[in-house]
Structures are given as structure tokens and as C-alpha cells.
Amino acid sequence: MIQGHQALKDRLQGIWVIASLIGAALALRLVQLQIVDNVEYRMAAERNSSQIIYQTAPRGRIYDRDGDAIATNEPAFSLIYLPSKTKEKANLKPLAQELGRQLKKDPDEILARLEQAVQEDTAIRLAENLPPQTMFRLSELKTIYPGVDLIVEARRYYPYGRFASHLIGYMSRMDPRSWKRLKNDGYRVDSRIGRLGIESVFERELRGRDGGIRMQVDAQGRLKKELERIPWIAGSNIHLTIDRDIQKAADDALRTSKSGRGAAVVLDPGSGAILALSSAPDFDPNALLSTDPEAVKKTVADLPEFNNAISGTFSPGSMFKTIVGAAGLQTGRVDPKQTVYCPGYFYLGRKMFHCWVYHAKTGPRRHGAVDFLEALEHSCDVYFYTMGLKIGGPTIEKYERMFGLGQKTEIALRGEKSGHVFGPQTRAKAGRGWYDGDTVNLSIGQGELLVTPIQMAVVAAAIANGGTLWRPHYTDRIEYGQGRPDYQQQPEKLGQVELKPEVWDLIRQGMKLVVTGDGGTAHGANFPQLDVRGKTGTAQNSSGADHSWFMGYAGWPGKPPQIAFAVIVENGGESWEGGVPVAHKIIAAAFHLEESKPKPKPRLPKPLAEAPKLLPLPAGRAR
């Protein structure tokens, strides 16, 4: 018998009461965690144990008109780092050292990136596009350092390298400004985006949707198993109207031209389709995807991004004489039969203007009496000074605009310039007067008149096709895939130049003579099998040698012309030294002909025995 048993039992019961309260509290908490908040915690567990390694989707390919890929993708190995869940700061340092040695990068920089990855708890790419031997060495690191892994993904590749670089563009890393704009658009910090040219303009279409591998990881960040493979969606393929042979010829010709700087645009005169668009100096877009960060940095630093073909503005020089001629003939102010005597110079009041032959190095020369066709053939300035004054500044300005100068051609590329119209109206708008001297200058395409190579290509195409100004386009079609119908590019008209057929004939005849005539300035562009016509131009340049132009078109005899082109070689000097040889190569490539030995110089008039006697100065006060 226990003394005071009941009291003891009551106290013992107290222990049970406390225990049951504890049990109830724990049970309630279990209900809360496992039933009420279950979904939340399940997501937390999933976040804990899974990591997505994004795989860059193959970017849409870019094809030329024959279906050859100009921009494609190749598999590349990337080194990624998955931070572990447990704190292992100490481990990062040797890893950074090791990686720095293998990748030839600064270990401190790598360490900073690793620490950032740990802090933000996200997978990062430490290196992309590893060369095979580095890859094999790095794969050993996987076993030593958890969290390091190699994945394969698609990387941009340009099989032809230095090819239509300004048109195609290039890929580069996200800069902070683009990141701000694109981060909600499915881009990641380490995404690459298209820059310049088609890569930039069609970024949305070319870029597919990135896929990824959802991996189960353990607390140390080691990959355990694949949970899910999210397939990527490749970007849309773009078929261009670019002809690879012509483009390559234009690229090479410009690169090897006198100054190595210039532009060439080749159009199909029947549709405005761009067959080649070349700007020099150019670059190799593959260099920007190089594995060596130093090389990339250097390439970026002096990347010639400027697209001369659409952004370069120059005086058209004598090429403009075709438009002046069109204005004079169409308005009837110029009789093609009427001759003008060219003594090699021209007086306007007391100011003397030279004909270009007068400057010829070998001595003073003159064209003598020339009619319209001869004037175009020899590019006689005095003829056009005279006729320009007859036609008048306002009319010439009207024809400038009619041929689309001063307006963008609306090519789908960023950075196109509209150039500058030169004429009384424009002057008046700027609040300045117009003088006859300006008309004289304008008549031979000098002065403030500024055009882009692509504008002149459009003009050349218009002369070839009888006046249609096409909007130049380089896309043929876009294959969206995913069941979405392809986009097919249709030719678009910018305008129409209405001239009488005989006016077109005269201009074209003149341009024919430029190439084939005895005194023509563009013999170098001639191919006996072909019907090549064109007009040279020399743009005076205050800072250095003259820019050398040549525009024209070519086709098989008796058939509609197949190509129209405009070429400029900056500081190329005389047109037969600069623009014409480039055009020669372009035409040879377009018609698959052997390049003939160029005849570089036009036959110039005989030099005068002595400097011509200058006509007496018109009366007037001396300045």
C-alpha cells in the first residue's frame, strides 16, 4: 500500500496532461506543414533539388539564294558551374585557380563569378565553346570539384567567315542596356544577341526558344540524374536573295582595292533584290565567338561596324550626269545633237571651272566639240556646265528627288542615311541663296549633293528597268516552321521615274559608250560577250584622294539586264583605277566569266602642245 497514493496518481496524471498538450501542439503543426502548406514546401523542395541548365537553341540559319548556309550552328561545349547548397566558400579558391590555369583567364575574375553564382544560387557558364583538348582536361575537374560540368549546345558559326559581314552582322554578349530591355523576353544574362545587319534586324525571328535540362542535384551541387529535357525550338531560317559568287567577288574586290575601303551594292533590276551588299573594311563574325576573351575584346575594340553601303554618303560626281541628262532631255532644254565646244575649261562670270581632262597629269587637254552622247562617253564637264545652266537648278533638283536621292531606300537595315539633296529649294529652306556657280557644281554632281551607294544602285537599276525605283530587299523568304506559313518577300516599289522612251535610250546609249566607246572612262568593265553599261564618277574629297565611283548594269545582249550595281572605292582616285576594276570582278562573277585583262585607262584626247590660251576674262571688276 502506497501512502498518499491518490495524490501521487494525480501528479502523474499532470505529467500526462502536459504530454498530451505537447502532442496536440505537434500534431497541429504537422497539419499546418504537411497539409495546409504542402504545395509551398513541395515547390521549395523542388527548387532545392533541381537546377535547369539552359541550352541555347540553334539560331535560325541564313541561306543565300541557292540554299547554301551563310550562317549556321555547330555544337559547342560549355563549362558550367552549379553552386552547391552547402557553404563551401573555401573550395572556390582552388577551383578558380585551376580553371584560371586551364582557361587562361584571370583566377580572381573567375572567383568573383563563382562567388556570385553561389550568392544568387544559379548555374553559370564559365566558358563557352571550348576546344576539344581543353574539354578533356576539364572533364577531369568534374570528379574533383562538384558543381563543375560540361554541356553541349548550339553555337553560331559562319562557314564563309569574312563574307557579307555588314549585311549578316554578328553575335555578341548581352550588354547592360540590352539586358534591361530584354530580360523579360526570355533572355538570360549569358545569352548572346544579334548585332548589326540581319542578325540584329531579325533577332526575334532567328532566335529560337532555348531548351534546357532539368537536373536533380544534391546538396553539394553534384548532378544526380536528368529529370526532364525541355526541347529547344530552333529559330526561323531566313533565305536571302544574296548571290554568293557576286557577294564574294564584291567583298574580295573591295578588300583588295586601292584603299581597301568602299562599298558595292548589286541589285536585280527586275525586282530590287539585293544580290550583293558589301562594305569594306569588313570583319570576320566568327572572331567575335572566339574562345579567347582577349581576342574578342580586341576584335570588338576595332570592329568596323560602319556600313559604307547604306551609311556612307558621298558626292556622286559624274554619275550624276545621267540624271542631269535625263532632266535636260525630258524637259527638251537639251538637244542631244547640239554640240558644245570644250576648251578644257569654263568661265562662269570671272570664275573658271575646269573640265576633268584639263587636269590630266600628262598635260592640259580638251574634248573639243561634243554632243550629248560624246559628252557622256567622255564625261565632259564643260558640256554639262553649259547644259546645267540651260536646264536650271530647280529642274535638276526636281530630277534628283525623282530618282530617289535624298530619301532612304528603306532597306531593312539599321543606320541607313538619306544623303543630301542639293538645289535651290533645299537652299531656300535652309535660308540661303542659290547661285549659278552652284548650278555649275551640281551639273557634274559635286557640291553639297550627297548620296549613298545603295541609292545609286537603285538609280542604276531604274535606268536599267525603265524607271522603276525598287525598294532594295535581301530577304527572299522566312521559314518560320511550327506550322506557320513561310513569309515570302514581294518586290516593293519606292517610285517610278517617268521619262520618254527616247530619253531612256539616249542615256543608256551614253552609258554604253562609257564602257565601250573610244574615249569611254570604264573600259575596264567591258566584257565583249555582254551588254554592260555604266557611268563613272569621281567625288572630290577635301581630305585626301578623290572617291572613285562606278554605277551601271549588265546583261546578255538582247536580254533584259540581270544586274545593276553601284561601287565606290574611297580615295580610289580616278574611276578606272578604283570603282571600275571592282565592277569588273562583280560582273565576271555574276555571269561566270573569266576576268579579262583590264584596260585600265580611257583613251584621252591628245595633249595640247602648250597650255591653251585662256579666253579673255569677261568684263568685270577684279576681286
Add this chain to the structure above:
Amino acid sequence: MAVRAESGVKGRIDWAFALAAGGLVLMGTIVMLSAASPLPYYASLVQRHFVALFGGIVLFLAALGFNYQIYQDQAKVVYGLCLAMLVAVLVVGSVHKGHRSWINLGPLTFQPAELARIGLILVMAAFLDARARKIKELSTIVLAVLLAAPLMALIVKQPDYSTVLTFLPIIIGMLFCAGASLTHLFGVIGFGATAVAMPLLFTYFQIAYPQAAPGTFAHFILQTEHFGRATALVMAGTGIASFASWKVSAWLRLQVRGMYFVAFPLILCAGLISGITVNHRMKSYQRNRFVAYVAPQVDIQGAAYHVHQSQIAIGSGGLFGKGLFNGTQSQLGFLPERHTDFAYAVVGEELGFWGTIGILGLYMLLIYRIVAIGKLARDRFGLLVCAGLATMFAFELALNVGMCLGLMPVAGIPLPMISYGGSSLMITMWALGIVANVYSRRYALL
């Protein structure tokens, strides 16, 4: 008194108790098999577990067979044995994770602190039974604490604070059941609560007001952390307040014994001093646990990481769990100490709500039966042993499961029978055997 002569096993075994104990051991085995599976030394763990399980069954049956009163008779031997083992471990024990807590016995390692815990219950029960007549006196409490003190001191020396921590509620629970004065007990509890509250308070203020300006309340609280003017001021304030309330109670003619007004400030001040001392002597990992409890958001990767991962594990298990061996939290290593301290979280993740509530239910059944057996016990010793064990299980359940659920700070206390631990399992089964023996002898002390 009617002696019901029941023969055979039927009346000698408490089947509900056996079911609870057996169920927990079974669940513990299953959990251990799953939770430890990713470990490199899995095979040896499994081997040890089953050896310990076998040993535990033997000990259970042995305890069931022996008359439990032998422990009362040989209380001095038990006490001496515990002391000897604790001294031995300090001399020849092996060190694991900074604790000298294990004695190597060939293939097995033995943790004397586990034995000391049950030993204490037995010795304390014998002591309190002997002091039955003077149970209401304060001296009983003092002597009880003095009795436990050598054991506790030796365990602290290892150092194994977690095990020592369980001694206090056991002593208080047994004193309570033995019929000690509630006033005295509340005094002890008040002292303990103050001592524990102080470090928590300091930690909280350190995090909440890291740059408290002088003159503010927070600054004052933080100043009391050092023995100085602020501390003295608080203690003086306590004294004055209690003196004032004594005056007020006298003026109101309340029949309150003046003793309380002396004891209250003394207990509070003693608690304060102990608390500050504890705060000063706390190791950094122990302080981190306080930090993690007071402000888990401060360092989610650090000290609060374990509790956070444990909650994710349990919460993500849902109603039915992810299946054994399929818990991502436990199998992929996010959950720390998964086969020991956080084994309950593995149950939560892999077996879901039914698993956790099942183990909780089995534990409640076990405690309920121990309490019931205590009430049925033929003698005060048996009752007190049951009281001690019931308190011990309830406390460990509260602390371990509470920790896994994020309700309690991380104390490093395992859940007997669920958490892996050979010594713990064997000693626990031995203790359960004693309880079973108390039950089987409820009618006659044969």
C-alpha cells in the same frame, strides 16, 4: 486487497504498451534503412543497428524478467556504476565530432551518458522513495539536485550538453510526481526559465538592435549582458519591486507569506546571474542555434539552414509522402543529420503525414501507457520510475519533433527509437523492459 491470481503471459504484458514500443522500434528501423542509404558507411550502420536491436531485445527481456525492485535495493551500485562509466569515458573514451562520449567495446561503441540517464531515473526514484516523509521539504529538492550534480558535471565535461539538458526536466518531473512542494518547484522552474531566457533575450536584442544607441532601452538590455551597472540596477530594481509589492500586499491585508517576497527576487537574480554566465560561456555553434531560433531569416544558409531544410522536408512530404528512399531532401543531402537528429523529418518527407502522425500517435500511446502503468504500480519506486521515463519521453518528443517542425531551437536531442543510435536504442529498450516489469508485477511483488 483482492489479489487476482492471473496466470500466464496474458495478464503480465501490457499489449498496448508493447504495441507502441514495438511499433516505434519497427518504424525507427525502417526510417534508418532509408535515411542512411546514401551514406558511404551504410552497410556498417545497418549492421550496428541490427546488433543493437538484438541487444535491445535481450535487455528488454532481461529487464522484464528481473524484479525491478532490485534497482531500488542496489541503487548505490547503479549510481556507482554510472559514475564509474562516466569517469571511464573521460579517460579512455573515443572522440567523435569533438565529444568524448563513446567507449569502444570491440565492434560496438557505447555511450555511458545514455546509461546515466536511465540510471539517474532509477537512483532518483529510490532516493525520492526514501525521502517520502520529508518530500515537502526544500532540502529534498536540494539533495535531489546534488544527487544528480556529479553525473551532470561528468557529462558536461565530455561535453554533451544535449543529454544534460534532458536531466533537468526528468528531475523536476520526478520531484513533481513524488509530491514535492509546488512552491519550491516553481522556484526551481523560475530559476531555470530565467537562466534560459537571458541568452535568448540577449541574442534577440543583438540581432534586432545591432547598433543600439546609449540611453535606449535596447542598449540598456544589451548592457546587462556584462556584469556591471546595468546588471546591478536590474537586480536592485527587482528587490525594490518585490519590497514594494510586499508593502502593498500588507496594506491590502492579503494573506501572502512574506517568504515569497524574499524568494522571488532571489530566484530571479540567481537566474539572471546564471543566464549571463551561460551567455558568456556559450560556444559559437550554440549561440548560432539561438540565433537560428530567434531570427531564422538572418542566416538561412547558416545555423537556420538545418531547421529550414527540415521544414521543407516535412512540408513537402504532404499526406502520403514521397515514398521510402525517394525523398529528395533526405536522399540528396539537403537534410542534415538525417538518420540521427532529423530522422523524424525523413519520416515526414518519405512517409508523409500518416507517417509522422503515426509515430506521434505511437509515442503518445507509449507515454500514456507508461503513465497508466505508473498509476498501477505496486510501490512508489515503480511509480516514480514510470514518472521519470514518461517525463523523459515527453521532453525528448517535444524537443526533437519540435525542432524538426521549427517550433523549438536546435538542441541536438535525438528521438529515442526513431533516431539512429545503438546505445540509445539498447538502453531505451532496457528502460521499457523495466516499465513492462512494473506492469507485470502490478498485483504482487513476487
